[in-house]
Amino acid sequence: MIQFINTLLIGITAGSIYSLMAIAIVLVWRSTRVINFAQAGMALLSTYFGYEAMVHLNSFWIALPVAMAGGAAVAAFIELVFMRFLLKRSAHGAISGVAPIIATLGLLGVIRALTSSIWGGQDVRIVGPVSNVGYSIGANTLAFSPLKLLILVTVIVLVLLLSLLFQKSSIGLSLRASAFSPEIARLSGIRVDAVRTLGWSLAGASGAVAGMFQTVNGNGSFSPDSIEFSLLLVSGFIAAVIGGLDSLIGAVIGGLVLGLVISFVLMYISSSLFFIAPFVILLIVLFLRPQGIIGAKAARRA
Amino acid sequence: MSLEVSQLTIHHGAICAVNDVSFTVKQGELVAVIGSNGAGKTTLLRTLSGLNKATRGSATWKGHNLLHSKPELIVRHGVSHVSEGKAVIPELTVNENLELGAIWRKNKKESVASKSEITSIFPRLGERLNQRADTLSGGERQMLAIGRALMSKPEILLLDEPSLGLAPLVVEQIFQTIRDLTTSMGLTVVLVEQNAMGALKIADSGVVLNLGKVAVSGSATSLIADPQVRAAYLGY
Numbered sequence: 193m194i195q196f197i198n199t200l201l202i203g204i205t206a207g208s209i210y211s212l213m214a215i216a217i218v219l220v221w222r223s224t225r226v227i228n229f230a231q232a233g234m235a236l237l238s239t240y241f242g243y244e245a246m247v248h249l250n251s252f253w254i255a256l257p258v259a260m261a262g263g264a265a266v267a268a269f270i271e272l273v274f275m276r277f278l279l280k281r282s283a284h285g286a287i288s289g290v291a292p293i294i295a296t297l298g299l300l301g302v303i304r305a306l307t308s309s310i311w312g313g314q315d316v317r318i319v320g321p322v323s324n325v326g327y328s329i330g331a332n333t334l335a336f337s338p339l340k341l342l343i344l345v346t347v348i349v350l351v352l353l354l355s356l357l358f359q360k361s362s363i364g365l366s367l368r369a370s371a372f373s374p375e376i377a378r379l380s381g382i383r384v385d386a387v388r389t390l391g392w393s394l395a396g397a398s399g400a401v402a403g404m405f406q407t408v409n410g411n412g413s414f415s416p417d418s419i420e421f422s423l424l425l426v427s428g429f430i431a432a433v434i435g436g437l438d439s440l441i442g443a444v445i446g447g448l449v450l451g452l453v454i455s456f457v458l459m460y461i462s463s464s465l466f467f468i469a470p471f472v473i474l475l476i477v478l479f480l481r482p483q484g485i486i487g488a489k490a491a492r493r494a
Numbered sequence: 495m496s497l498e499v500s501q502l503t504i505h506h507g508a509i510c511a512v513n514d515v516s517f518t519v520k521q522g523e524l525v526a527v528i529g530s531n532g533a534g535k536t537t538l539l540r541t542l543s544g545l546n547k548a549t550r551g552s553a554t555w556k557g558h559n560l561l562h563s564k565p566e567l568i569v570r571h572g573v574s575h576v577s578e579g580k581a582v583i584p585e586l587t588v589n590e591n592l593e594l595g596a597i598w599r600k601n602k603k604e605s606v607a608s609k610s611e612i613t614s615i616f617p618r619l620g621e622r623l624n625q626r627a628d629t630l631s632g633g634e635r636q637m638l639a640i641g642r643a644l645m646s647k648p649e650i651l652l653l654d655e656p657s658l659g660l661a662p663l664v665v666e667q668i669f670q671t672i673r674d675l676t677t678s679m680g681l682t683v684v685l686v687e688q689n690a691m692g693a694l695k696i697a698d699s700g701v702v703l704n705l706g707k708v709a710v711s712g713s714a715t716s717l718i719a720d721p722q723v724r725a726a727y728l729g730y
Contacts, residue, residue, distance in 0.1 A: 362597055365586075369594050372583045378565040379543060379575050381598030381646060 198335035199459040200452070205340040206427075207451020208347040209409060212402035213428025214435060214443035215354070216395040221437050222371040223391025224275060230296040231399050232425030233303030234270070238263030238400030239407055239414060240307055243316055252321035252408075259404050260397040267396025270299065271389050300425075308416045315415045320408035343405045350401060351444055354394070358440065367391060371438075402428065426467075427454075430474045436484025446484070449473075496520045497542075497650060497682065502551035504534070504541050511537040513706040514551070519650075524676045524683040526693035526714065528727055529703035535686040536578055538703070539652050542684070543575035544568045555650060570598060574648035578655050580635040582642065584628035588619055591627050591638050595645025605645065612641045615675070633664035637671070644675075650682040651675075657689045665689065669696050690727040694718050702727065 213231065220228040228234075242259030246252065275292065282291035322338040358364035369377040370387040378384050406424050407414045414420055431450045435442025450473060457469045477484070497519040504512040512534040519525045527535050540546040542553055544565040553560040558571045565575070574595075582591050592612065596605035613620030616637045622630065627638060636656050643651060653672065657665040673696040676683050687693035694700050697714040702723060710723060717723050 362593070365590055365593060366597060368586065368590075369583055369597075372585050375545065375565075375577065376581055376583055376642075377594070378545075379569060379577065379581070380594045380642065381566050381569040382594075383566050 194329075194332045194334075195459065199455050201334065201336040201340065203452035203455030204448065205336070205343055205409060205451070206455060207431075207448035208344050209402050209405045209424070209447070210427040210431045210450050211351070211444045211447025212347060212398050212405070213424050214431035214447045215351070215440055216399035216402065217428050217432040218435070218437060218440060218443045219391050219395035219398065221432070223367070223388045223395075224271070224279060224292075226275065226279070226292045226296060227429070228296045228395070229293070229425065229429075230270070230299035230303060231395065231428065232421050233300040233307075234263060234266055234396055235399040235403030235406075235424060236414075236416060236418075236421050237266055237303055237307055238396065239318070239403035240311055240316075242400070242404050243311075243318055246318055252319070255318070256401065256404055259400040263396035263398075263400030263403075264393040265396070267392040267399075268389050271392035274299070275392075276385070276388070304416045311416070313415055313417065315413040315418075317413045318404065318407050319412055324408070339408060343409060346401070347405075350398070351440075354398075355440060363390070399428075423467075426470055427451075430470050433474060434477045434484055439484075442484055497553070497555050497684070499538075499542070499553045500551055502538070502541070502553055503549045504537050504546060505549045506537065510549075511706055512541070512703075515703070515706070515708050516551075517701050517708065517711055519682055519684060521649075521682050522676070522680055523698045524673065524685060524696060526690075526697035526700040527684060527686045527703060528688070528690040528693055528700060529709075530727070531688065532705075533703040534706040535703055536654055539575065539654050539684065539686050540577070543573060543652055545575070545577075566598070569646050569648075572647070572649035573652065574643035574646045574650070575652040576639045576643045576654060576656065579658060580632065581639040581654075582627040582630075582635050584626065587624055587626055588630070588638055589623040591642050592619070592623075592645050595642040596647075599647065604647070608645050608647060612644050615644075615671070616641055632660050633668065636660065636664075636668055640671070640675075644679075648681065650684070653683060653685045655686055655688060657687060657692060665692060669693070672696060690723075691718075691729075694728075 216231050217228060220226055238259045241262030242255040245255040245258035278292055278295055282288045320339045322342055324337045324339040326333045326335050326337045358367060366382045366387050367390065370382055370384045374384050402424060406420050410420050427450055431446035432443050434449060435446030450470060453473050454469050457465050500516045502512055502515045503510065515538065527538065529535055537546055541548050542560050544560065544563050548561045555571060555573055560568055592609055596608060599605050618634050619638055619641055627635060630638060656668050660668065669692050672683060672685065675681055685693050685697065694714045694717055699713050700717045701711040702709045710720065
């Protein structure tokens, strides 16, 4: 029983981090119709910003917003100086559809090389704000610590804030209208270009939180070659696809489903399936429901 | 105080869609632009709202140059475009579609006033504010598209085939509403239509486009009486 609960808790916590990454991928997809494989690189770079803030200011609660702001700025920069022109220039031609996506793979490589050359290849550490030692119930120790609780609560708060922004504010309406119909949005006076940049920035900030939490939820150390960030990219992408790619709610559900399934597979089947399980889930979902768990129509609600 | 289109030429790649077109729309006037499929009507309208780029010529509204500007800026000069095919965002609610039209307006009190004015013109929209736009009928969607454009507090409305795909009775209703709006709100309207008879009936004047050129223009009554226009576009 305790093993079951632990598996559940590990899955939910990991899943909530995947959700943030999936949200980042969905935000970029909705604003520019690009699958951003550089998202993990951007999260890595943002986490280094957070690390620098930790080194100088020694507070996770300052480091987290610093990482978010840095992530947002990097994303805005990439959209403004790179993607915008690439999308315009690749509007026609044989590889028009895939050129921007391939470009994000290139960006991923560039960002990783850049972080390596700035911070070196060795591991650096970010210490979480609270203990990662599990709560005890009687003689049993839960795989659920104050840190995991904190991660879960923070993710829930961020997702709620984001959905409030999208559903209740005029910025949110601009974001949704620009995603659904750029032409009608422009005719209504929305500066769609600026809204796209904003979409990327939100994605950058969301990915930054995912990077910070992924790091402290693991052993606290990371490097440009960390397996944690590869996992984040793979999981975020798969969670986004499971969720239908167009939906924020879908991204959250996709992340949680993925986190739980991976957790149960590792615990009850074999821990050697660590890297295969997410892809098998992706394939199963694509076979059974190619439109994602949240169907395309319902997805666009949020 | 008018829309001045002068020697406007627009290309789609190598094809010349609009060729040396000139006409004037006086303030408060309803002008029907008619012509068969491919005559360049939609291209003309899209260029006036900044969606397409012109090759040559000029187009000004109250002295503002409409060419070389962007749709999101042109709407701020009082030019609202309802594009072809029930231009609403189906994923958004009726209310959100309306709000969209006023999103750039600074004065929120005025926007609220606009919305109550529009829901009194289109009571069906007022009853369905929280429904998604894709639950509306075709006629209601067209009303919503016009309602969204009105939320931008336009002085001139560019309407692209509002009758497209609607039942005859609904078409009549939409045309009547357009006529009423023009008169009651003091709007200037450019109405692009394939339904030439319906459009000319409510219009003050008309421009007939053929293969990108102005074939004939004049008052609506003179066009309806013109034997050539009758034979080619009105079908009798």
